[in-house]
Amino acid sequence: MLPPGGRISGARLAKLLGSWHRGVPRQCSADLVTAMKLLVADGRLPVGTRLPSERELTEVLPVSRTTITAALDQLRAEGVVESRRGAGSWVSGPVGAGGGITVADDTLIDLSRAAPAALPSVRHAMEVAMAAMPEHLTSHGYDERGLPLLRQRIADRYTARGLPTSPEQIVVTSGAQHAWALVLRLFVGPGDRVLVEQPGYPNALEAVRASFGVPVPVPMLGDGWDVDGFEAALRQAGPRLAYLIPDFQNPTGLLMSSGTREALAAVLRKARTPLVVDETLAELSLDDSPPPLPMAAFGGDSVVTLGSASKSHWGGLRIGWIRASAEIVHRLLTTRAAIDLGTPVFEQLVLAALLESPESALRQRREEARMRRDVAVEALREHCPQWSFTVPAGGLGVWCVLDAPVSTRIAVVARNHGLRLVPGPRFAVHGGCEQMLRVPYTQSPEVLREAIGRLGVVAASVVGTGFSAEADLASPVA
Template identity: 35%
Template sequence: MSTDHRANVVPVDHGSATSASSALVRAGEVSSEGLAARLGRWTHGDGTLASRLSRGIADLITGGELRPGDRLPAERALAAASSVSRGTVVAAYADLAENGLVERRQGSGTRIAGSAVPASTAQRAGRGEALFSALPNAIDLLRTVPQIPALAVQLIRDHQPRLDLALLPETDPAGLPVLRELIAEMYRAEGTPTTPEQILVTHGAQQAISLVVNALVGPGDVVLAEDVTWPGVTDSVGLRGGTVHGIPMGVDGLDVDALEVAIARLRPVLIAVNPHHQNPTGTRLPAAARHRLATLAAQYGVPVIEDRVVAGISFDGVVPPTLAAERPDAPVIVVESVSKWAWAGLRIGWLRADPVLVRRLRGARQLADQSTSVPGQLIALDLIAHAAELRRENSRIHQQRLRLLEQLMSEHLPDWRYDAPRGGLSLWVALPIGSSAALARVAATHGVSIAGSAAFAASVSPDDHIRIPFTAPDEVLTEGIWRLGAAWREYRDTIS
């Protein structure tokens, strides 16, 4: 295969990506050079050289850089790499074994103690179910289901299906060739060189995320994501027995410094990010941070899922190209769909990745559900051909809706605090006091369903935020915020 047909200039094996502590551990084998480099200036300090070496390795174990089952270098190899005697390493290993940190077995060397593939029980699936649990007869402020733009309505009404494609006896699990080419052309126009072989059409963006997670994540694996994120990521990883580790966020989104530390320490198999109009916070990662994120993916060889479902809903017109455009050698998997900017009911999504991974996922897709509905793909052809216009119209609609929501908030919830997003479909609001979960229960008695921090937390997080979509029609949004204001006053009075 020529490099013209690859997502990356340098081919990437997404299935065996490691962090780079890459130089430190490969396939469970700890390199002597990598370990010596990671230990740094361990010879300085109190105690014998052996005790200092033992403490340095123990710190890497407790910090997560060395994991259960990893095999440490042979004594002679580490002694040579560290410029100490073999006896120093033998004594350090003995000290680690005495403290239960390593296991020493004849013929198999010295390994970090514990199970090589621990089963994860911390991450449980089902977090996202809360977003689909609006009470009967209640106003739904749980989901971000946008209004269909007038242009999309017209395109759907005028749609004339191509029967030569609709009546094919077989369909490619990767999608109709004509649709894959159109999506590739859309990316090329936006600044990301793409070929049809890099596109896999799916039943919405969530299926794309699930396919990637199923392929790359196994029991005990670590996935990095923003500390509040779309629950479709955390639930998918949990179902595979993996663990999502949340990375702190600031006013501009993901803390890339903290991400790099976590990559080196935790050796993730995957990073999942939503960098432009992040759901739920609405943050937008700056250009420099985007480039550094792509650079980290290339440097450490860790695949990155970039969720761009709401990237194009931009109130100021700023929509950067994909992370894949930042570093062609980075293993970036771009996920998108027509749901948020054209028609939520049309479950047509896709991913863009290295063709090697696309072929692998194509096989998994065939086992799951054969292929995406052909009539749906044909309608998507018409919508994607007008993607730029539809995104602009959808952005205009929801910018006006956001202004209405801000007016309603100032009237009914004046003490709630938020940073107005520059795009997307929801507002991430901080409660002055109290618990978002407790408030949600009170809100339910007032006939309005809301989702708090727990639905979006990658792990444990403060229970102090509410996500408020501004996608409902004006009259519904107005009534919903009025009810929420009444619920807040009742709840506040009980805890004041």
């Protein structure tokens, strides 16, 4: 069965393609493939759109029919285009999570994930956990709250950061994304609005949509959060929930000041809107200044805090947690059984061992991240001098402002140079951020230098070859 969708004329497609050819004859077909994939990735050619015939394309594009045939063959091979005799060709997608066409190529340098490899201390913690496993094997192994030992150590960590916490306020989950899904299930129903930052964390935005909620973006300022903007959005949208990353925000790397935390918490309390705070990156301060108190210290019981070991220790542990009031914890536990029955015991024991002396491992992670950040900043200044950015005080990525709105094009072309990137629009609710690009610094220094060197080549190659500024992304397909 053919997918539904309108037909785009050859003239319209030619206008969308713009100046796609870089002038090298032997690369003409590859350039056309890249340009077509960019239109699909950027939503200008939606899945289901019927394409002009090869004959019509030959009439409107300054290339031979042989070139067009070769390009369409490549697009079909990659699953971007599907054809059927007598029915023509249409866009079949799919667009991958990284913003380009889905690929499975382990040879690419991955700059799509801001997640580091495990620290050496994780292996030692696994040995400690294995020694502790026998005493747990005689039990049924289910615990919807999490192991008491781990909950105690997570609570102790909050207390050490200036937020007194008891184990009864902690629920252990299978990562922060799982924790966010549980909270959404509790608070958000179909059609409910959720205030989010723009730009924001793509997986968090997708989780809101998956819960049938409606993400409502509040644009961030160049130096942080717009309290007045949040207050206006609260009045106009009447959201059920708000979601923020105040500590080294993903993707901008910005850190919310204590004054802004207090002001924003007061605005949300006045509107009686619960706040969910993602602290996945909170422990990764790379400067010597003391971090602000956790957001819950300002918002009290109206704040639900999400945490994770993914960035600080290792994503493969898949351990996260929720810190909330006793009343919210009780409600969460009553709904959790419909999703899962608890978090794996072994991984909990591993994290409990890591948190026995938390500063040792965190110090090593911070030193590693600080060194890699400095390598990335130096390489970006050398190979992408036309871009601008603020050196982040923490977190795991640099949020770059490009010299033109070509983020998606860079992400697509970068595949040909062995790089996997997430384009700026993936961090936006309804598109935008096309002049932004996140560059994580989680690879080794050698790989970072090589990757950013390639990125500089890609950036130079797309200058002046973007799509026509007259292209109307919101117009219906003709």
